[in-house]
Structures are given as structure tokens and as C-alpha cells.
Amino acid sequence: MAPTQKQPLFDEMLRSARDGDGVGFDSLYRNYAGRIQAFAIARGAADPEVVTNDTMLRAFQNLNRFSGDEAAFVRWIFTIARNRLIDAHRSETRRPVLSDDDAPEQPVASAEDEALEHMSRDAVMDRLSLLTVEQREVIVLRLIEDLSISDVAEIVNRPATAVKALQRRGLQALQRQILAEEVS
Amino acid sequence: MNDQDDVYQGDMEPLTPDELDAALAEATSAADPEHVTARFLHEASQTLRSVQPPTPSPALSEFIGVSTSTDTDMVIVLPRHSAVEASAQQRKPKMFASLATAAATTGGKLLVGAAALVSVAGGAHATGVVDLVPDGDNEQTVQVATQPDGPADEVLGDFRIAAGQAGSVLLYVEDGAVVSAAVSSEDGWSAEQSEGDEDVKVVFTNEDGDEVVVMARLEGELVRVEVADDQDDDSEISFFEANGSPATIADMDNGSSRSDDSDSSSSDSSDDSDSSDDDSDDDSSDDDSDSDDDDSDDDPDDD
Numbered sequence: 001m002a003p004t005q006k007q008p009l010f011d012e013m014l015r016s017a018r019d020g021d022g023v024g025f026d027s028l029y030r031n032y033a034g035r036i037q038a039f040a041i042a043r044g045a046a047d048p049e050v051v052t053n054d055t056m057l058r059a060f061q062n063l064n065r066f067s068g069d070e071a072a073f074v075r076w077i078f079t080i081a082r083n084r085l086i087d088a089h090r091s092e093t094r095r096p097v098l099s100d101d102d103a104p105e106q107p108v109a110s111a112e113d114e115a116l117e118h119m120s121r122d123a124v125m126d127r128l129s130l131l132t133v134e135q136r137e138v139i140v141l142r143l144i145e146d147l148s149i150s151d152v153a154e155i156v157n158r159p160a161t162a163v164k165a166l167q168r169r170g171l172q173a174l175q176r177q178i179l180a181e182e183v184s
Numbered sequence: 185m186n187d188q189d190d191v192y193q194g195d196m197e198p199l200t201p202d203e204l205d206a207a208l209a210e211a212t213s214a215a216d217p218e219h220v221t222a223r224f225l226h227e228a229s230q231t232l233r234s235v236q237p238p239t240p241s242p243a244l245s246e247f248i249g250v251s252t253s254t255d256t257d258m259v260i261v262l263p264r265h266s267a268v269e270a271s272a273q274q275r276k277p278k279m280f281a282s283l284a285t286a287a288a289t290t291g292g293k294l295l296v297g298a299a300a301l302v303s304v305a306g307g308a309h310a311t312g313v314v315d316l317v318p319d320g321d322n323e324q325t326v327q328v329a330t331q332p333d334g335p336a337d338e339v340l341g342d343f344r345i346a347a348g349q350a351g352s353v354l355l356y357v358e359d360g361a362v363v364s365a366a367v368s369s370e371d372g373w374s375a376e377q378s379e380g381d382e383d384v385k386v387v388f389t390n391e392d393g394d395e396v397v398v399m400a401r402l403e404g405e406l407v408r409v410e411v412a413d414d415q416d417d418d419s420e421i422s423f424f425e426a427n428g429s430p431a432t433i434a435d436m437d438n439g440s441s442r443s444d445d446s447d448s449s450s451s452d453s454s455d456d457s458d459s460s461d462d463d464s465d466d467d468s469s470d471d472d473s474d475s476d477d478d479d480s481d482d483d484p485d486d487d
Contacts, residue, residue, distance in 0.1 A: 017247075022247065022248050022249055025244075025247040025248045026248045029237060029240060029244065029248060030237060033237030033238065033240075034235050034236050034237040035233075035235075037235050037236070037237060037238055038232040038233065038235035039232075041232075041235060042232055048238075049238035049239075050241075052237070052238050053238060053240065053241040053243075053244055056240075056244055057241065057243050057244050057247075060244070060247045069371070071371070072371070120227075120231050121231050121232075121235075124224075124227065124228045124231045124232070127224060127228075128228065140228075140232065143225065143228055143229040143232060144229070144232045144233060148349075148370075150349045150370075160349075171221075171225075174221055174224065174225075175221045178220050178221050178224065182220070
């Protein structure tokens with residue numbers, strides 16, 4: 001896609017981070033960590049914060065190996081995120097279940113707003129959870145990032161035709177579910 | 185599975201302008217499940233986009249905490265969307281609604297994301313998008329944005345013609361001719377445009393010499409759009425009314441003949457073969473563990 005006006009800002013952010021400037025890293029974190037976190041949540045990560053931090057850390061550590069524009073960066077960082085999610089899922093299935101007493105203490109929700117936010121997010125997730133993980137990640141990537149089919153295909157390492165099929169079936173499944181809810 | 189949905193666009197019964205208007209008018213109504221689907225997609229998008237970054241881990245804080253700048257307030261925040269995209273974003277709920285309606289009514293397909301957010305040059309008053317995705321090997325996507333409130337004598341409709349991965353062309357009809365308003369090419373592709381008196385031709389080429397050609401011209405009262413991809417050795421021909429609506433078969437009979445060389449698009453069996461692993465994806469998401477074992481070995485940061 002033709003460069004947009006945000007490309008110079010991205011270039012500056014990247015250059016700053018590559019120079020080791022915390023402002024550059026902070027900028028990258030603020031611009032992308034929330035989006036990675038949303039992807040991790042929607043994909044059903046057990047601990048989306050850990051996945052997000054891990055993804056951003058890997059990106060920071062390998063920043064000098066990245067080349068490309070902002071769109072390429074988005075594809076790159078979401079590919080890292082997806083692979084971290086897959087690894088996390090594998091680890092999760094191997095990890096022994098903790099009892100409530102053993103579970104690490106979770107940060108306490110700070111405000112009513114957070115509860116409301118989670119309620120809305122839960123409602124969205126309830127419906128998205130009806131989809132297969134492949135359908136969900138395709139649809140969520142397109143919803144969050146407005147990525148093209150080819151971009152999503154690159155991230156999920158599938159042919160574009162498969163991504164289109166996943167998207168179509170996912171949307172059809174959502175529509176069926178909503179129809180069923182309406183009927184009931 | 186669901187092959188009945190895979191109908192060549194010329195054989196589909198498109199929304200009439202009245203139906204499209206009605207769908208848009210009902211976009212804020214919860215009465216129609218298809219529109220609820222559209223609204224859900226919009227809400228999901230908003231909800232997911234509102235997710236805030238977590239607290240940085242100690243390891244990340246080591247990166248973020250090192251500032252060589254004297255001004256710690258210089259954090260760069262990128263706009264999520266360009267101005268044009270932002271305009272499209274404002275139309276998103278209606279677009280989702282019309283997309284959902286198109287799928288339910290015509291057998292067309294829902295399309296979300298960037299491709300659905302058609303940027304319409306001079307089309308701030310555009311009110312809807314109908315997505316018509318031809319099936320088959322050919323991946324060209326034809327999207328039509330209508331602007332029924334527009335000055336009919338000047339610009340009748342805008343057409344965003346997307347040609348596979350090469351780019352897209354924004355067309356409109358003005359003074360009895362097809363005019364190109366904008367051409368955008370994807371990374372690795374360049375575009376060359378030639379515009380005749382009544383037709384438009386845009387040739388996209390990439391470094392490998394692949395070529396995608398978009399040609400549009402008026403035939404009678406219809407706009408004929410052909411997208412030819414030499415990679416697939418295939419071309420897709422579509423007809424639209426000058427106001428941006430997909431042409432019906434009756435329109436074609438009256439206005440122009442149709443060179444239907446896209447019979448292969450009557451089925452998307454190729455899609456299914458590519459995604460045979462998701463044939464059962466109408467089931468619940470309990471198969472996450474299976475899917476996760478497929479392809480995590482290509483971590484770009486592990487190169």
C-alpha cells in the first residue's frame with residue numbers, strides 16, 4: 001500500500017528504538033502492545049499479558065533484524081505474537097493444574113470501569129469463542145488491524161484462499177449463532 | 185459444505201438500490217438478525233481495539249526505561265488510520281450491515297476489515313458497500329460503494345476495484361465515461377494507468393514480471409469491469425450500473441452482453457481444498473489444541 005502520513009512517524013519511532021532510546025521502545029509498546037493483548041485475549045490465551053510482554057520483548061530484542069515499513073512491522077509482530085500464543089498453549093497443556101491456594105495472586109481490578117470493560121469483552125468473547133481458533137484469529141486480525149487477506153495469510157501461514165474460507169465460515173457461524181439466539 | 189453460497193456474482197440476485205437503502209436505514213435497528221451480526225462485528229471491533237496494553241514486564245521496562253532524550257514526553261503515537269481510512273471507519277457499522285445483508289440476500293460473502301473499509305475519493309457521502317467476491321482460483325474482489333445521495337448528474341457512483349494482491353483502482357462514472365479517481369498499489373507492485381475517452385486501463389506489475397490488468401469501460405448503460413491476472417491466466421468480468429449497483433441479469437440483457445468466462449467461479453472448491461483442516465470448523469472451538477500444532481516453527485524472530 002502506498003505510504004501513509006504515519007509512515008514517517010513509524011520510521012522515527014523505529015530509528016529511535018534501534019538507537020536504544022527508551023522513548024522509541026515506549027512508543028512501540030504503546031502503539032502495539034494493546035493490539036497484541038487484544039489478539040491474545042481473542043485467541044483465548046490463558047495469560048494474555050504474559051504473551052503480550054513476551055511478544056514485545058522478542059520484538060525489541062530482534063528489532064535490528066526487522067526491515068520494512070509499518071505494515072510489514074504489523075505483520076512481523078503479529079506473527080511473533082501468534083507463535084508465542086501457540087507455544088504458550090502447548091506449555092499450558094503440559095503444565096500441572098494449580099490449586100487455588102497455589103495460584104499466583106492476580107492484580108486486583110482497580111475500578112468499576114474495568115469490570116464494565118470486562119463485561120463487554122466477555123460478551124464479545126462469548127460469541128467469538130463459538131468459532132474455531134483458526135476462524136477466530138482470522139476474523140480478529142481483520143477486525144483489530146484491518147489487515148488484508150494477504151497480510152492475514154502471511155501471519156497465520158496459510159494460503160489466502162484458506163484465509164478467505166476461514167473468514168467466510170467464521171462469519172457464517174456467527175450469523176447462525178445470532179439467528180439461533182434470536183429464535184430462542 | 186456451504187457450496188450453495190458460492191454463486192458467481194453475475195448469477196446472484198443483487199440488492200436493488202431500494203433494498204440497499206432499506207438495509208442501511210435499518211442498520212441501527214436490532215430487528216434484523218443480519219444487522220445484529222453486523223453490529224456485533226462492529227462492537228467486537230470497538231471492544232478489541234479498546235484493549236489497553238498491560239503493565240510492562242521488568243524485562244521490557246529495561247528497554248523502555250532507558251531514554252537518551254531529554255524530553256520524556258516525546259512518545260510517538262501513530263494514528264491507527266489515515267484520514268481516508270478514518271472516514272471509512274465512521275461508516276463501518278453501516279458497511280457491516282450492508283455486508284451482512286448482502287450475504288443474506290444475495291449469497292454474497294461477508295467481508296470484514298480493511299477490504300471492507302472502502303475509501304471513496306470524493307465519496308464522503310457514500311453510504312454503503314456491497315462486496316461481491318468472485319469465487320474460484322481468481323482472487324479478484326469487486327466492491328461497489330454507492331452514493332445515492334450524491335449529485336447524480338455529476339458523479340453517479342464510485343467503484344473500488346481490488347485486483348488480488350496487486351492493488352486497487354477507484355473508478356467513477358462521470359459525463360458518460362468511466363474515470364479513474366485513484367490507483368493504489370501494494371508493496372512490490374507498481375501501477376501504470378492509461379485513460380481513454382471512455383475507458384480506463386490500469387496495469388499493475390511486480391518485480392517478478394507478474395501482471396494484473398484492470399480495464400473498465402461503459403457498455404450501453406452499464407460499466408464493464410475486467411480484471412485479468414496473468415498469474416492465474418484468468419480474467420473476471422463484472423457489470424455494474426452507473427450508480428454503483430451491481431447489474432442484474434435483466435440489466436445486462438438490456439444494456440450489454442456479458443462475456444461470462446468465469447464459470448470456474450461457481451464453486452470455491454479450491455478454497456476448501458486449501459483449508460481442508462477446517463472443514464469441521466462449524467463445530468465448537470474445542471479443537472484449539474489440534475490447530476496449534478501446525479506451524480509455530482517459523483517464528484520470524486527465530487530466524
